[in-house]
Amino acid sequence: MSVDYLIQNPVDRLDPDIRRRAELLFDKILSYSYKLFAWAECEDLPPKLKAVTSPDVIKRNIFYTMLLNDEIHTYDQVSLSATKLTLRYIHTIG
Secondary structure: OOHHHHHOOHHHHOOHHHHHHHHHHHHHHHHHHHHHHOOOOOOOOOHHHOOOOOHHHHHOOOOOOOOOOOOOOOHHHHHHHHHHHHHHHHHHHO
16 A cells, blocks of 8 residues: 555545535535534424424324434343334234
């Protein structure tokens, strides 16, 4: 491996299409993050982040599960908890 290859900016080595997509993605992520962190109404969420409470959504029993990497729980613990929740949900609608 040459020294020039090691010194070169890694972004310059990306395929142009991937680079364009990454730039668009990072722009959206940073813009969204800034808007969220700069949100002045600390007691209320931005409209796009509010929970959907329409009767149609409630009728369909839509639930969301968020798994966070907390560096404490093992993969098996998280998997077991998700399985228990799924089985409990199936039991309640079954």
